[in-house]
Amino acid sequence: xxxWVEKAGGVFLLPVLIAAVGFVxxxxxxxxxxxxxxxxxxxxxxxxxASGLSLVFGLMDVLNFGHSAFVSFGAFVAASVLAAMSGxxxxxxxxxxxxxxxxxxxxxxGFGLVAGWFFERxxxxxxxxxxxxxxxxxxxxxxxxxxIILTTWGGTPMNVPRPxxxxxxxxxxxxxxxIYRIFAFILGALVYLGLFWLLNSTRLGLLIRAGxxxxxxxxxxxxxxxxxxxxxxxxxxxxxxxxxxxxxGYQALITPALGAEMLVVVFIVVIIGGLGSIQGTLLGALIxxxxxxxxxxxxxxxxxxxxxxLMMIILLWRPSGLKPAVK
Amino acid sequence: xxxLSVKGMSVDIGQYSVLHGVSFEVPEGGVFVLLGRNxxxxxxxxxxxxxxxDPTPGSVHFEGSEISGLHASEIARKGIxxxxxxxxxxxxxxxxxxxxxxxxxxxxxxKRLEWIYELFPALKTFWSKPxxxxxxxxxxxxxxxxxxxxxxxxxxxxxxxxxxxxxxxANMAQAFREISEDTTILxxxxxxxxxxxxxxxxxxxxxxxxxxxxxxxxxxxDAELQNRLLSLSGAExxx
Numbered sequence: 349x350x351x352w353v354e355k356a357g358g359v360f361l362l363p364v365l366i367a368a369v370g371f372v373x374x375x376x377x378x379x380x381x382x383x384x385x386x387x388x389x390x391x392x393x394x395x396x397x398a399s400g401l402s403l404v405f406g407l408m409d410v411l412n413f414g415h416s417a418f419v420s421f422g423a424f425v426a427a428s429v430l431a432a433m434s435g436x437x438x439x440x441x442x443x444x445x446x447x448x449x450x451x452x453x454x455x456x457x458g459f460g461l462v463a464g465w466f467f468e469r470x471x472x473x474x475x476x477x478x479x480x481x482x483x484x485x486x487x488x489x490x491x492x493x494x495x496i497i498l499t500t501w502g503g504t505p506m507n508v509p510r511p512x513x514x515x516x517x518x519x520x521x522x523x524x525x526x527i528y529r530i531f532a533f534i535l536g537a538l539v540y541l542g543l544f545w546l547l548n549s550t551r552l553g554l555l556i557r558a559g560x561x562x563x564x565x566x567x568x569x570x571x572x573x574x575x576x577x578x579x580x581x582x583x584x585x586x587x588x589x590x591x592x593x594x595x596x597g598y599q600a601l602i603t604p605a606l607g608a609e610m611l612v613v614v615f616i617v618v619i620i621g622g623l624g625s626i627q628g629t630l631l632g633a634l635i636x637x638x639x640x641x642x643x644x645x646x647x648x649x650x651x652x653x654x655x656x657x658l659m660m661i662i663l664l665w666r667p668s669g670l671k672p673a674v675k
Numbered sequence: 676x677x678x679l680s681v682k683g684m685s686v687d688i689g690q691y692s693v694l695h696g697v698s699f700e701v702p703e704g705g706v707f708v709l710l711g712r713n714x715x716x717x718x719x720x721x722x723x724x725x726x727x728x729d730p731t732p733g734s735v736h737f738e739g740s741e742i743s744g745l746h747a748s749e750i751a752r753k754g755i756x757x758x759x760x761x762x763x764x765x766x767x768x769x770x771x772x773x774x775x776x777x778x779x780x781x782x783x784x785x786k787r788l789e790w791i792y793e794l795f796p797a798l799k800t801f802w803s804k805p806x807x808x809x810x811x812x813x814x815x816x817x818x819x820x821x822x823x824x825x826x827x828x829x830x831x832x833x834x835x836x837x838x839x840x841x842x843x844x845a846n847m848a849q850a851f852r853e854i855s856e857d858t859t860i861l862x863x864x865x866x867x868x869x870x871x872x873x874x875x876x877x878x879x880x881x882x883x884x885x886x887x888x889x890x891x892x893x894x895x896x897d898a899e900l901q902n903r904l905l906s907l908s909g910a911e912x913x914x
Contacts, residue, residue: 551781558765558776565763568725569777569821570751673767 359670360627363634370642378522383641389529391630391637392536393598396591397610398617399543399629400584406560406624406673408577410472411479414486415588416614417493420607421463422456422589423596424501427508429455430597437511445511456593457586464585468578490608497604505603508596532594539587543626556580560624560673616655620662622672631670635662676739678703678829678859679724684733684743685883686716686723693719694883696733701829701876706851706860708874708891710867710905716883717863718760721831724861725757726750738828752779754828758835762818766807770798770817773806777821784825791820794850812843819850829859836866848872867905871895879904 353361367384374380401415429452430437436448471489475481514531517524547553559566559573566573595610596602613636621632636655643654650657662670677700686694694716701707711717722728724735726747735743742750751757756777765773774788775781792799795816801809806817815835822830832851836844844866851860851873864870870877874891887894887904894900 551775554768554772554776558768558772561765561767562763564727564747565759565765566776567747568727568751568757568759568763570748570779572746572748 359666360631362631362670363638366635366638366642370638373646374642379645381520381523382525383645384638385523385525385529385533387638387641388634389532389536389598389637390641391634392533392540393591393594394610394613394617394637395536395630395633396539396594397588398591398614398621398633399539399626400581400587401614402618402621402624402626402629403556403560403580404577404584405618407556407563407573407580408476409479409563410476411482412472412486413483413611414467414471414489414493415584416607416611417467417490418460418463418585418588418607419592419595419610419614420493420497420604422460422592423508423602423606424497424506424604425459425589426452426456426593427506427596427602428501430509430511431507434509437509439512442513445513449511449514453590453593456589460586460589461582463589464582465578467585468581472581490611494604494608501604503604505601508600508602510597510600514597528597532598535594539590540626540630547626552576552579557673613655616659620659620669622666622669624673625669625671628669628671628673677701678738679861680734680736681720681724682734682736684720684723684731684735686719686728686731688719688728692883694723694731697723697880697883697885698733699878699885699888701859701861703859704855705875706855706862706873708870708877709861709863709880710865710870710877711863711880712905713865715880717880718833719883720880721757721759721833721861721863724750725755725831754826756822756827756830758818758822758830758832760833760837762814764806764809764814764817766805768806770802770804770806770809773817773821774798774824777824779825787824787826791823794853795820795846812839812846815839815843815847816850819847819854823854823858827858829861830854831861831863833863834865835862836864836869844869867901 370383371380374383397416397419401412404410404412430448433448433451436444439445467489471485472482475485510528514528517526547557555566555571555576559576563573592606595606617632617636618629620635621628621630636658639654639658640651644651679701682698684694684697685692697716697720709717709720719728723731726742726745726749733743734741737753737755742753765776768776774783797813797816798820801813806814809817819832819835835847839847848869851862854860855873862870862873871891877889877891877894878885879887881904887900
């Protein structure tokens with residue numbers, strides 16, 4: 349890539365470029381703005397789901413196809429808490445609204461932490477260094493997780509109530525922007541900033557970044573990378589559960605197949621972003637979010653295929669993804 | 676008592692036996708050089724000592740304590756540093772981050788850092804740059820600097836001169852001389868001139884077995900022995 353493009357942001361200009369192309373093709377500024385906000389908020393929620401998978405992939409070379417089970421559990425746990433607190437959600441008081449929402453998100457995150465620890469110890473640990481078994485056992489775990497959800501919450505689609513203060517839209521010109529989408533974008537951005545700080549400004553983050561590059565060397569320097577990995581796995585699971593919880597509110601109606609449906613999108617994001625890179629995952633998620641929304645508007649029949657086409661184009665251009673961690 | 680004692684160490688990698696009862700003693704102080712042809716088992720020996728292969732038959736004692744079977748991180752915390760053949764640099768991290776990662780506490784000793792800058796001035800110049808952008812020689816300097824950022828008892832170094840320019844090799848030789856004044860070095864090397872200039876004691880490994888040990892002075896004086904065990908001509912002499 350030429351020097352000035354790199355200086356201006358390099359591959360990070362891609363979402364801007366896609367948005368610009370979208371603006372030209374859509375033609376109507378109000379529709380473009382609505383779709384852009386929808387794409388960015390979807391991207392942020394997918395980023396939450398995918399960031400942990402990327403780190404786990406990069407750090408321990410583990411292919412965890414069961415990752416989306418945490419997305420499903422996060423969605424259902426949060427939905428249950430929200431349903432139980434429907435009185436507070438519908439209250440005039442935004443404080444009660446907020447408390448109910450925070451409790452639901454905390455329940456999802458807490459569940460993700462505990463389930464992540466259990467999943468790593470029982471399912472993933474016995475199959476380190478064996479990709480074929482990792483694929484088989486984590487796919488199996490995803491199926492088991494779906495069945496647990498089916499048994500616990502039933503097969504009927506579940507309504508997810510939203511807090512009153514996140515209902516409705518704001519008008520910007522002729523565009524109607526859902527408040528929930530703005531909230532999802534802000535939450536995703538805050539989590540990204542938190543992860544960025546953790547990875548770039550703390551010793552723990554330094555160890556994770558070094559471990560992604562060369563696990564053996566980190567161990568030869570005196571650190572137990574396997575213990576670090578448990579922590580990263582738990583963090584990744586909790587973020588996936590948080591993403592699932594936010595996605596549940598976004599969809600408003602969820603089924604036990606939610607995790608499996610998101611699995612493909614999450615893997616596409618991780619692959620086009622570059623394995624082991626949080627910046628790459630964010631970039632991939634925003635690109636996927638924007639593309640899916642624009643294509644869904646311009647050529648609805650192509651919407652399902654758009655992510656796959658996008659992945660093929662990016663991998664032909666950059667086979668290791670847009671911003672892979674250095675290996 | 677020797678600082679490091681390796682007795683009957685064997686390593687199997689997959690279905691292949693790479694080491695067959697390797698035994699040698701590394702005395703405290705100076706540079707012990709392990710010589711051998713390509714594929715003789717030099718790198719595997721260092722990795723096995725460092726705990727980077729699964730526990731194998733035989734024993735490794737460091738300062739009198741058994742370390743074979745310990746996790747690599749535990750071996751490192753006993754005061755053994757490892758500089759692998761591929762240098763093990765974290766290319767996405769800056770030179771400073773590579774260095775701070777090698778400290779136990781996350782803090783440098785300023786005086787020691789000044790000494791490292793004297794040994795390898797390039798590191799000061801590129802302190803805030805990504806390590807991946809360094810040249811091969813600078814990466815090797817960083818790899819060695821990381822190993823000495825804190826006092827160690829023993830440093831295992833695997834072929835540090837491989838692919839380096841003669842001027843960098845001379846810099847490296849001078850640095851190893853200084854480092855070995857208070858730290859024992861176990862050096863694996865194919866460059867016999869470099870090894871001869873540094874080594875006090877030595878061993879030769881062949882087909883996964885140590886076939887000769889002694890002093891470097893004796894070995895360097897015996898051309899017939901060198902020719903029989905190594906077929907080396909002594910190229911790439913350090914300045």
